Amino acid sequence: MTQALSRHDRVLGSLIGGAVGDALGYQVEFDAWPFIAAEFGPAGVTEMRFNRVSDDTQMTLFTAEGLLLAAPGGEVESVRKAYLRWLNTQREPMPPMASEGLAAQPWLYARRAPGNACISGLAAHDRVGDASDWRARTAGVNANSKGCGTVMRSAPFGLRHSPAAAYDLAEQCSALTHGHPTAGTAAGAFAMIVSHLVNGETPQRAVSETMLHLRRDLGRSETADALQRAYMHAGTVPPGPNTCAKLGEGWIAEEALAIAVYCFLGTDDVRAGLVAAVSHGGDSDSTGSVLGNLYGAAYGHAALPREWSSQVEGREVIAALAGLLSAEPVSESAV
Template sequence: MNTTTHERAIGAVLGSAAGDALGAGYEFKPAVPEPTPIRMAGGGSFCWAPGEWTDDTSMAVPILRTLARGGDPADESSLDGLVAAWAGWAQTAPDVGIQTRNVLTGLEACTAAHSRAAARQEHDFKGRSAGNGSLMRTAPLVLGYLRDEDGEEARLAAAARAISDLTHFEADAGDGCVLWCVAIRHAVLTGELDVLRGLELLDLDRRQLWAERLVRAEHAAPVDFTDSNGWVVSALQAAYAAVLKSSTLEDALVRAVRTGNDTDTVAAIAGGLAGALYGASALPAEWRELLHGWPALRADDLVALSEQALAAR
């Protein structure tokens, strides 16, 4: 792997965590118009410290650790490990999403099979389960699928969907993770933005629907999706619009946070893709210095885990 690709891969992880922490203080608040500055100041509903990430990155860390250990993230034993890690975290975390909490806290056993069953039960009870909680954590998964081999994108798509299904049953959630992971991988390898690339990896009857959704995002502003950005589709559209209209990593994250409402998640999603486009060095130094969160990690720890994940492939 060349230096540029390495830089972009780590950028995907750091960019997602930084977006999460930047948006933490603005979560559930109205959109923030220009020229009001967006700052890594913490605060918000859960009184975050400046630079502290939220559930988005906390749930991503076990995925990154699985890769750092050299594990196959789509293997059932690895999926069991993710469920166990998330369930332990959810016992004390203040900010677990409602759907995710309902799945993880009622498990008979901390296994992937039980988690999938609970996710299906949650969906059947509510009639929907396409929140943005699986998309928000998905960026680190890409580091396990950067080999130049036939079928690598398809393997990434299958892993993305398998991990999404642990907590989110509805097809929109899995589709969103597939599209975003494939776009991040493509950005890491080429430096190009192409969110439509993963359409062919969706079920045939889903492709046109998602093509229309993505085209709408291309002609919209992130704030156009504010009212519904807790839904995985609107969160992805808002993040895509933020990245598409930006020329730097910082600009993409700021645009995402300006949307209001679920700011940390939209910015975490945007940060995974923007970080893959611009690389780890594009993250402002003052943000990187502040970045930290569960489980007592800092930015340098995320970098170390990312490097281990890349070396293990």
């Protein structure tokens, strides 16, 4: 077990850490490594010039809100409705009158390169509305998509639920927008790792237990293989600028998770790990966000670089959600 930390400190650390990694990576999302090196230097993205978060943090917060508002057994439907509220923030310039909760926060209405599958998948649900047969009428949404949009939003499942329940809920909610099985497996694996960490497991054990869970089903092999490559890479190549290139660019679910896990297992230096996770050509905000969630859950809020965690966009709202999310952990029997 890692050092004794309160549940609140781990939850706060995970949500703020995710926002920090997101903001660092959003500065260079879509940029190739040579351009990043020329702009920030060969050491990579070592400074937060802008504190803006992307759709990664936005959707993570709406996941948390959906879980907080859910009745036992109604988590998927509550998260679905929360995602539809997020969809409205991407369509409107500011909160409509009488908006409540996250939907009343003007800063969340910024459109920061949201994923196409998230937008189109939720649009299908929006057309159905609150119909009782929405599951049948939206089955197979984006059936071939396994973009990382399902992974980057799934930490709250692990912050709120047991490892097994977190996996199942993240997998089910992944299918709201991404129909490819690997999208669900990667989201579930991420949520399971986070849950193990919040329970005090070491990074190595949290990842190993999750890999064992994946290996029980051949249909999960794509994600399991990606995590195995990350595990091996972490043991041979210390994380640094562009050292994750061997694992992909992070646009798809299992690659984003693998890059974050590689950096997570490769170093417990939070600053160095976050720099490595975003200093590459690809989906830098997502890989940074996922790693920040992992680091915060493992080492707590105090382990995050203060000059980054203190200034990240939306900090007060994120901290308030963390307080609510950590107040009453849900038992597995409630899911």
